[in-house]
Amino acid sequence: RRDNDLHIGGIFPMEGEGGWQGGQACKPAAELALADVNARSDLLSGFKLLLHSNDSKCEPGLGASVMYNLLYNPPQKLLLLAGCSTVCTTVAEAAKMWNLMVLCYGASSPALSDRARFPTLFRTHPSATVHNPTRIKLMQKFGWSRIAILQQAEEVFISTVEDLEAHCKKVSIEIVTRQSFLSDPADAVRNLRRQDARVIVGLFYVVAARRVLCEVYKHRLYGKSYVWFFIGWYEDNWFETNLEREGIECTVEQMREAAEGHLTTEALMWNQNANQTTISGMTSEDFRSRLNEALREAGYDIDGERFPEGYQEAPLAYDAVWAVALAFNKTMEKLEKNGLSLKNFTYTNKKIADDIYEAINSTSFLGVSGLVAFSSQGDRIALTQIEQLTDNHYVKLGYYDTQADNLTWLDRERWVGGKVPPDRTVVVNEL
Numbered sequence: 001r002r003d004n005d006l007h008i009g010g011i012f013p014m015e016g017e018g019g020w021q022g023g024q025a026c027k028p029a030a031e032l033a034l035a036d037v038n039a040r041s042d043l044l045s046g047f048k049l050l051l052h053s054n055d056s057k058c059e060p061g062l063g064a065s066v067m068y069n070l071l072y073n074p075p076q077k078l079l080l081l082a083g084c085s086t087v088c089t090t091v092a093e094a095a096k097m098w099n100l101m102v103l104c105y106g107a108s109s110p111a112l113s114d115r116a117r118f119p120t121l122f123r124t125h126p127s128a129t130v131h132n133p134t135r136i137k138l139m140q141k142f143g144w145s146r147i148a149i150l151q152q153a154e155e156v157f158i159s160t161v162e163d164l165e166a167h168c169k170k171v172s173i174e175i176v177t178r179q180s181f182l183s184d185p186a187d188a189v190r191n192l193r194r195q196d197a198r199v200i201v202g203l204f205y206v207v208a209a210r211r212v213l214c215e216v217y218k219h220r221l222y223g224k225s226y227v228w229f230f231i232g233w234y235e236d237n238w239f240e241t242n243l244e245r246e247g248i249e250c251t252v253e254q255m256r257e258a259a260e261g262h263l264t265t266e267a268l269m270w271n272q273n274a275n276q277t278t279i280s281g282m283t284s285e286d287f288r289s290r291l292n293e294a295l296r297e298a299g300y301d302i303d304g305e306r307f308p309e310g311y312q313e314a315p316l317a318y319d320a321v322w323a324v325a326l327a328f329n330k331t332m333e334k335l336e337k338n339g340l341s342l343k344n345f346t347y348t349n350k351k352i353a354d355d356i357y358e359a360i361n362s363t364s365f366l367g368v369s370g371l372v373a374f375s376s377q378g379d380r381i382a383l384t385q386i387e388q389l390t391d392n393h394y395v396k397l398g399y400y401d402t403q404a405d406n407l408t409w410l411d412r413e414r415w416v417g418g419k420v421p422p423d424r425t426v427v428v429n430e431l
């Protein structure tokens with residue numbers, strides 16, 4: 001090994017059964033970024049960044065053993081990239097013992113926003129709580145102050161709901177009921193009707209979402225008197241696919257009828273301004289073309305719309321490597337003043353670790369995923385996008401910048417009943 005190599009570890013979920021196998025697109029994206037930063041003569045003053053990576057299958061135990069192998073086998077690593085909330089939780093909780101920063105490109109769990117447990121964690125993937133200020137903003141825009149919550153009993157949704165409840169309390173939005181279910185939503189949906197819920201926030205994975213939608217159809221909790229908030233990162237035709245395979249009793253037509261008009265929120269992961277040049281010199285569309293080319297070479301049938309998992313999050317992995325390169329660059333400049341370099345880092349050198357932490361903490365650059373900056377808890381600061389399902393396809397309704405409390409609204413919303421559904425039964429006094 002040349003002595004002007006800087007080594008980082010990469011833990012990518014590639015071939016597992018459960019969870020998110022987003023490493024399939026995120027690893028190629030990270031490798032594109034490595035090539036790009038190493039091609040820049042103005043970065044890392046002659047050092048090369050090398051990535052040593054292994055597959056975690058999105059399993060925390062395997063992720064831990066991959067981490068130990070990376071740390072106990074030379075060369076010494078300076079930092080770890082990781083994906084999947086479960087793996088990032090395990091890796092980030094342990095990494096502080098080696099004074100290693102952890103940059104997560106694919107972890108949405110709100111539990112990771114905790115500097116006490118994860119003092120060296122940063123993530124280019126926003127927390128699931130990033131949806132909540134957007135949901136609140138929409139409720140205020142449409143005058144809904146009485147809502148219900150339906151959630152799957154999974155850690156990520158439990159902690160997201162707790163954050164949503166706190167937001168609602170602050171702005172006096174009443175939560176008339178909070179229903180949760182493990183895998184069968186029938187009872188929970190029935191209880192929504194009992195409580196006369198009209199504006200409902202739904203938090204569940206996509207398989208559960210199909211079950212919920214069919215129950216919604218059966219209990220007629222849809223149409224002109226109801227508004228549903230679903231998560232926006234399901235695949236576009238999620239409510240029409242896999243119905244037989246998953247034992248959904250509703251037909252495609254019934255699912256479409258129940259789904260008509262629902263709203264979705266999601267974090268923006270691709271810079272929206274398609275012709276804005278980012279720090280790499282590419283626009284986000286240039287990045288998409290290069291990523292597609294790399295994935296074709298890896299054997300994916302991109303032109304046949306056969307995208308690998310993690311395609312949506314690929315910009316987060318690309319920008320994570322840029323964040324590392326820029327932070328290392330800043331740290332090198334600081335160390336050189338004392339005749340040191342990152343080659344002096346060891347797993348017991350907290351001083352240099354603190355310098356790297358400071359450098360990442362003050363990150364701010366325009367990446368292909370948009371502006372890359374972190375909160376004091378290492379969370380990605382991100383924009384969100386609002387869509388509505390109209391005539392069976394998603395229509396962009398607007399964007400929300402939580403930091404600036406700025407809602408960009410496109411006035412494209414359409415309501416089944418021709419007007420904004422009220423959040424409660426409206427009693428009309430006959431004069």
Ligand SMILES: CC1(C)CO[C@@H](CC(=O)O)CN1
Binds near residue numbers: 020022108313
């Ligand atoms: C938007 C999604 C699908 C949320 O889960 C992330 C994976 C995880 O949090 O484990 C990946 N991105």
